[in-house]
Amino acid sequence: MNSIAQTDFLVIGAGVAGLRAALELAPHGLVLVVTKEAVRESNTHYAQGGIAVAMEGSEDVALHLEDTIVAGDGLVAHAAAEALVNEGPLRVAELIEGGANFDREGDTLLRTREAAHSRPRILHANGDATGAEIGRALAELARKNANIRFAEWTTVTNLVIADGYVAGADLLDRDGKLERVATRAVLIAAGGAGQVYSHTTNPAVATGDGVALAARAGAELADMEFYQFHPTALALPGVPAFLLSEALRGEGAYLRNDRGERFMERYDKRLELAPRDVVARAVFREGMGAAPGETRPVYLDMRHVAGIDLHKRFPGISGFLAQHGLDLHRNQIPIRPAAHYMMGGIRIDLDGRTNVRGLYAAGEAACTGLHGANRLASNSLLEGLVFGARAGRAILADGLPQTNAGQREPAKQSAMPIEPIETILGAILRELHQRMDHCAGLVREDAGLREGLAAQARCSVKLNEPAQVSAPSRRLIEAQSLCLVAGAILRSALARTESRGAHFRADYPQRDDAHFRKHSVYAPQQDAIRFEAW
Numbered sequence: 314m315n316s317i318a319q320t321d322f323l324v325i326g327a328g329v330a331g332l333r334a335a336l337e338l339a340p341h342g343l344v345l346v347v348t349k350e351a352v353r354e355s356n357t358h359y360a361q362g363g364i365a366v367a368m369e370g371s372e373d374v375a376l377h378l379e380d381t382i383v384a385g386d387g388l389v390a391h392a393a394a395e396a397l398v399n400e401g402p403l404r405v406a407e408l409i410e411g412g413a414n415f416d417r418e419g420d421t422l423l424r425t426r427e428a429a430h431s432r433p434r435i436l437h438a439n440g441d442a443t444g445a446e447i448g449r450a451l452a453e454l455a456r457k458n459a460n461i462r463f464a465e466w467t468t469v470t471n472l473v474i475a476d477g478y479v480a481g482a483d484l485l486d487r488d489g490k491l492e493r494v495a496t497r498a499v500l501i502a503a504g505g506a507g508q509v510y511s512h513t514t515n516p517a518v519a520t521g522d523g524v525a526l527a528a529r530a531g532a533e534l535a536d537m538e539f540y541q542f543h544p545t546a547l548a549l550p551g552v553p554a555f556l557l558s559e560a561l562r563g564e565g566a567y568l569r570n571d572r573g574e575r576f577m578e579r580y581d582k583r584l585e586l587a588p589r590d591v592v593a594r595a596v597f598r599e600g601m602g603a604a605p606g607e608t609r610p611v612y613l614d615m616r617h618v619a620g621i622d623l624h625k626r627f628p629g630i631s632g633f634l635a636q637h638g639l640d641l642h643r644n645q646i647p648i649r650p651a652a653h654y655m656m657g658g659i660r661i662d663l664d665g666r667t668n669v670r671g672l673y674a675a676g677e678a679a680c681t682g683l684h685g686a687n688r689l690a691s692n693s694l695l696e697g698l699v700f701g702a703r704a705g706r707a708i709l710a711d712g713l714p715q716t717n718a719g720q721r722e723p724a725k726q727s728a729m730p731i732e733p734i735e736t737i738l739g740a741i742l743r744e745l746h747q748r749m750d751h752c753a754g755l756v757r758e759d760a761g762l763r764e765g766l767a768a769q770a771r772c773s774v775k776l777n778e779p780a781q782v783s784a785p786s787r788r789l790i791e792a793q794s795l796c797l798v799a800g801a802i803l804r805s806a807l808a809r810t811e812s813r814g815a816h817f818r819a820d821y822p823q824r825d826d827a828h829f830r831k832h833s834v835y836a837p838q839q840d841a842i843r844f845e846a847w
């Protein structure tokens with residue numbers, strides 16, 4: 314039996330939300346931050362374009378609120394959006410004070426504009442490496458704090474519930490050693506689930522584990538039908554769906570089809586700077602070939618942009634493109650939409666509380682309703698700062714007791730060698746990806762969603778076999794998480810018989826405010842969906 318470790322607070326995830334919460338908690342007790350790989354490997358690290366923040370006073374704040382509400386297509390939870398825009402400037406100022414370096418000209422912070430923002434308010438760092446700089450600054454502050462410990466290359470496999478409270482969690486390290494950690498509170502800041510689709514801008518760690526851990530512990534999920542697809546990911550055969558930041562369109566990029574037409578003129582008067590869902594569906598449509606499954610190339614074009622050195626402004630993107638023989642000044646860049654951001658997640662109140670005592674969530678894994686049906690570009694790094702800090706404060710205010718986390722069952726030995734298990738999991742995930750792309754992608758309809766649900770149920774049954782015969786592994790946990798998340802997306806998408814934001818139903822193409830100006834709430838343990846206004 315392993316020893317029982319103990320910490321006051323357990324934070325799952327070392328992205329912007331988890332690190333910000335850890336810094337809030339650290340003056341009041343021991344914090345253990347767990348992350349599946351090295352600290353820097355998170356969605357946060359890959360964020361390019363920037364962080365949206367209104368630092369010019371109350372008029373600017375009011376406009377940021379309005380832009381967030383408009384992009385969210387009638388579903389933004391106003392109180393959450395108000396908290397974001399009102400508290401954002403202070404959180405960013407603290408971050409700068411704490412050592413984050415945003416790009417400047419002299420003393421003045423540089424600001425860019427992105428889609429659906431009414432004015433330039435996006436701070437950026439090192440051109441197009443904003444997330445890496447924010448993550449670096451927060452991690453450095455955390456590493457200097459004696460009360461914060463990190464468990465890297467460690468996967469949380471399970472939450473322990475005792476007397477109705479979350480009392481601890483089981484942690485699996487990369488050598489396969491399992492350990493139970495007792496704690497007073499758990500904060501899930503485990504990020505998104507882009508890996509549920511085959512084309513995603515997200516790194517390998519984004520498998521929805523946080524949502525699955527919370528769901529199994531009895532937490533409700535919300536707005537899971539709204540998965541944001543980014544319109545401009547690189548489309549080269551055999552190359553990952555590398556993100557081509559919205560900031561490229563902010564600096565004047567055009568989108569063209571294979572006939573050279575600037576097609577956004579036919580879709581939205583805001584052209585390339587229309588909200589993401591509108592642009593993503595337009596790119597998807599223009600990329601459809603004549604026969605089912607056939608595709609046509611679509612391009613991002615900056616060849617006309619003069620007076621700015623694109624290599625200097627976007628060094629990371631330019632460097633990546635150069636590896637593939639492409640140059641923003643000289644070439645059209647082939648693009649396609651890719652799964653990017655989970656608007657839904659673990660349902661929380663404005664302070665990160667879930668419906669399970671002692672369990673909190675923040676960042677992309679959580680859902681306050683802040684993004685409505687469509688996140689405004691560059692609002693999520695700010696969300697991590699604001700709601701990470703709020704969750705930290707709520708945990709402290711709630712003053713939870715330490716309950717007995719008990720001892721975990723000894724881990725079973727694998728009755729099957731690793732290789733066949735890997736093969737089985739690979740096949741299950743391929744089927745899941747294919748169904749999610751086809752049935753729950755940018756365009757959905759009833760029959761496809763039902764077909765997707767049937768396939769998801771088959772995948773869930775198939776996962777039982779490796780789960781019963783193999784010792785716990787990160788890959789198995791991730792496959793189980795992805796399958797649960799897929800089920801939640803499909804069920805929520807089936808229930809919302811309208812089109813809104815990122816959720817487009819070919820069989821219900823209109824927005825239906827009379828019935829659906831509400832958030833979906835999914836209770837996984839009862840497999841029940843309801844709609845609630847908040």
Ligand SMILES: Cc1cc2nc3c(=O)[nH]c(=O)nc-3n(C[C@H](O)[C@H](O)[C@H](O)COP(=O)(O)OP(=O)(O)OC[C@H]3O[C@@H](n4cnc5c(N)ncnc54)[C@H](O)[C@@H]3O)c2cc1C
Pocket residue numbers: 325326327328329330331347348349350352354355356357358359360361362363364365443444467468469470502503504505514515516518519522523556653654675676677678690691692693694695697
């Ligand atoms: C390519 C890209 C570009 C983006 N650009 C921008 C941008 O310009 N502006 C913007 O605002 N947003 C952007 N976003 C979105 C934004 O980066 C994320 O929404 C945000 O960083 C999420 O932060 P987080 O702290 O919630 O989660 P993450 O940063 O994703 O961190 C999740 C953490 O959880 C850990 N974890 C997950 N499961 C487990 C488990 N079972 N056990 C232990 N640890 C676990 C991971 O290892 C990781 O440390 C971008 C996203 C991507 C992918």
